[in-house]
Amino acid sequence: MKIAVDAMGGDNAPKAIVEGVMMAAKEYNDIEFLLYGKEDSIRKYLTDETNITIIHTDEKIASDDDPVRAVRRKKNASMVLAAQAVKDKEADALFSAGNTGALLTAGLLIIGRIKGIDRPGLLVSLPVIGTENGTFNLMDVGANADTKPENIHQYAILGSYYAQFVRGIKNPKVGLLNNGTEENKGNDVTKRAYQLLANNADINFIGNVEARELLSGAADVVVTDGFTGNAVLKTIEGTAMSMMKLIKNAVYENGTKAKLGGLLLKDSFSNMKDVMDYSKHGGAVLFGVKAPVVKTHGSTEKDAVYHTIKQIHEMLESHVIDDLVHYFEAKETLAE
Amino acid sequence: MKIAVDAMGGDNAPKAIVEGVMMAAKEYNDIEFLLYGKEDSIRKYLTDETNITIIHTDEKIASDDDPVRAVRRKKNASMVLAAQAVKDKEADALFSAGNTGALLTAGLLIIGRIKGIDRPGLLVSLPVIGTENGTFNLMDVGANADTKPENIHQYAILGSYYAQFVRGIKNPKVGLLNNGTEENKGNDVTKRAYQLLANNADINFIGNVEARELLSGAADVVVTDGFTGNAVLKTIEGTAMSMMKLIKNAVYENGTKAKLGGLLLKDSFSNMKDVMDYSKHGGAVLFGVKAPVVKTHGSTEKDAVYHTIKQIHEMLESHVIDDLVHYFEAKETLAE
Numbered sequence: 001m002k003i004a005v006d007a008m009g010g011d012n013a014p015k016a017i018v019e020g021v022m023m024a025a026k027e028y029n030d031i032e033f034l035l036y037g038k039e040d041s042i043r044k045y046l047t048d049e050t051n052i053t054i055i056h057t058d059e060k061i062a063s064d065d066d067p068v069r070a071v072r073r074k075k076n077a078s079m080v081l082a083a084q085a086v087k088d089k090e091a092d093a094l095f096s097a098g099n100t101g102a103l104l105t106a107g108l109l110i111i112g113r114i115k116g117i118d119r120p121g122l123l124v125s126l127p128v129i130g131t132e133n134g135t136f137n138l139m140d141v142g143a144n145a146d147t148k149p150e151n152i153h154q155y156a157i158l159g160s161y162y163a164q165f166v167r168g169i170k171n172p173k174v175g176l177l178n179n180g181t182e183e184n185k186g187n188d189v190t191k192r193a194y195q196l197l198a199n200n201a202d203i204n205f206i207g208n209v210e211a212r213e214l215l216s217g218a219a220d221v222v223v224t225d226g227f228t229g230n231a232v233l234k235t236i237e238g239t240a241m242s243m244m245k246l247i248k249n250a251v252y253e254n255g256t257k258a259k260l261g262g263l264l265l266k267d268s269f270s271n272m273k274d275v276m277d278y279s280k281h282g283g284a285v286l287f288g289v290k291a292p293v294v295k296t297h298g299s300t301e302k303d304a305v306y307h308t309i310k311q312i313h314e315m316l317e318s319h320v321i322d323d324l325v326h327y328f329e330a331k332e333t334l335a336e
Numbered sequence: 337m338k339i340a341v342d343a344m345g346g347d348n349a350p351k352a353i354v355e356g357v358m359m360a361a362k363e364y365n366d367i368e369f370l371l372y373g374k375e376d377s378i379r380k381y382l383t384d385e386t387n388i389t390i391i392h393t394d395e396k397i398a399s400d401d402d403p404v405r406a407v408r409r410k411k412n413a414s415m416v417l418a419a420q421a422v423k424d425k426e427a428d429a430l431f432s433a434g435n436t437g438a439l440l441t442a443g444l445l446i447i448g449r450i451k452g453i454d455r456p457g458l459l460v461s462l463p464v465i466g467t468e469n470g471t472f473n474l475m476d477v478g479a480n481a482d483t484k485p486e487n488i489h490q491y492a493i494l495g496s497y498y499a500q501f502v503r504g505i506k507n508p509k510v511g512l513l514n515n516g517t518e519e520n521k522g523n524d525v526t527k528r529a530y531q532l533l534a535n536n537a538d539i540n541f542i543g544n545v546e547a548r549e550l551l552s553g554a555a556d557v558v559v560t561d562g563f564t565g566n567a568v569l570k571t572i573e574g575t576a577m578s579m580m581k582l583i584k585n586a587v588y589e590n591g592t593k594a595k596l597g598g599l600l601l602k603d604s605f606s607n608m609k610d611v612m613d614y615s616k617h618g619g620a621v622l623f624g625v626k627a628p629v630v631k632t633h634g635s636t637e638k639d640a641v642y643h644t645i646k647q648i649h650e651m652l653e654s655h656v657i658d659d660l661v662h663y664f665e666a667k668e669t670l671a672e
Contacts, residue, residue, distance in 0.1 A: 211567045211574060226515075227526075231515070232567050235567075238550055239571070250608050251604065261598070261600030265587065
């Protein structure tokens with residue numbers, strides 16, 4: 001399998017990207033990497049070229065570039081060339097830590113949607129607290145700000161495939177994020193989405209779930225519109241960050257006794273931080289396009305790059321996208 | 337001032353309600369309490385009747401009653417009688433820990449909206465982490481699942497008054513919850529709400545804020561539609577709960593050393609829990625109706641009842657609602 005890598009995307013590019021790719025290349029010798037970016041900048045960090053090819057380009061998309069315009073005009077940007085390679089079947093998947101909007105645009109305009117999917121969405125895997133490495137999958141976390149019930153229905157199918165094929169969850173439970181658990185709860189969009197989900201026998205729909213229960217594992221796949229999903233994801237991040245700050249204050253601003261307590265709990269606290277760091281489950285997948293397109297945080301370090309490559313490897317190995325393509329083709333044939 | 341209390345609402349009623357009211361009655365001798373509910377049940381816990389009058393009724397609204405139907409049909413329910421007392425000017429404010437939907441309905445149908453407000457919303461005050469008792473005010477956290485830009489604009493005016501009069505924040509910063517900070521970000525509703533907020537010189541609009549920054553105090557008043565606000569509030573609660581669970585595990589599941597560390601940090605951790613417990617700032621206000629109507633969690637204990645009475649006292653003492661009524665009247669006169 002071949003992965004096209006935008007080596008110039010993100011705050012720590014190309015260093016973090018190159019180092020993370022080398023980590024992954026060492027572990028997965030069935031992957032060939034195509035690194036798009038400035039050759040001399042990349043070479044500065046590339047100490048082992050096994051399975052790695054550089055495709056030089058001077059152009060790149062900046063984090064504050066207008067996404068659609070940048071993808072249309074910067075034909076030789078590292079991200080655009082990497083996406084083009086996927087479209088041309090020279091690569092099987094696209095990875096970037098760059099401008100999110102531009103990556104969504106490149107995914108949609110260059111690589112293209114799976115037939116049957118109206119709006120690909122962003123999917124992330126988040127920890128289920130109290131389990132050993134358990135995750136739930138939240139979709140959409142921000143690809144589409146305005147969402148129709150049918151989009152949410154499609155997220156449920158996509159998310160189910162992802163949970164099953166990539167996360168190994170059998171018959172994954174699908175929940176609709178809502179403002180109450182009763183069937184009649186919600187806004188206009190969720191009320192109509194509920195009916196679509198309840199009437200689709202191909203998914204294991206368990207009904208509405210509330211945001212309070214997400215991290216406790218209320219469902220394996222939680223679907224919502226991209227505006228709410230974005231707010232929920234960022235609220236989880238912000239609250240976790242604030243709580244870590246509170247712990248720090250609890251240890252450092254309460255005298256010697258507390259400091260000693262903190263010292264004794266150092267390892268436990270670092271485990272705790274690790275639990276909340278969801279980048280170890282990979283990046284955000286633009287799911288619903290014809291190939292794996294995966295994004296990590298702009299501030300990503302090499303470990304997160306490595307974990308994201310691992311995630312892409314799992315997506316390719318499981319053929320989850322091929323299976324989705326067949327699912328929607330079969331549905332279309334039935335409908336004809 | 338007189339507060340009408342639904343003594344029968346919530347899981348711990350009437351015990352928690354009566355005990356909390358007695359705590360408040362001891363501190364605020366300018367408040368008279370009207371307790372609506374089953375007299376003998378209330379008397380079981382009422383050890384001091386100073387400033388407290390019981391109005392007996394056998395009927396009450398259950399937590400699973402259909403809100404609108406219950407308010408319409410159960411004419412003698414404790415909550416309905418308490419709301420009626422406010423409408424009839426026998427009381428100045430309404431407190432309940434009962435069925436949220438029913439309280440919203442009673443507030444809207446019995447007490448009625450302030451002229452100029454289309455949709456009253458629910459406002460809560462949440463902690464700003466890293467400050468001494470600092471809060472920000474989030475509105476709407478769930479009164480209206482479907483929201484128009486003009487509703488959000490009204491929340492901004494209401495929230496500004498609340499932050500200023502009740503929380504003592506001068507020239508409070510108003511932020512619009514959005515999926516990015518740039519002006520052009522958002523869904524259809526937030527894009528249009530942005531323009532309304534930016535064009536209102538009566539509020540200190542600072543632009544879009546992201547959910548990640550809420551607990552860091554990005555704004556004093558954060559406005560959003562009731563669906564997203566509900567999800568954000570419940571996500572904060574759920575994440576904080578999960579993090580407290582992680583701390584507990586960190587202490588109890590990592591051997592003697594960690595247990596000792598936990599012992600040394602016991603007081604600090606209990607402070608931390610206290611910071612996150614936002615019930616000490618009072619309950620959720622149904623803001624935009626003609627009198628203070630305030631709700632606490634169904635599982636509320638006497639302390640939360642006491643804090644909510646304190647909050648209602650501040651609302652009444654500051655005349656925030658009278659001032660809002662005048663503001664909207666003046667606007668109407670100008671528009672004529």
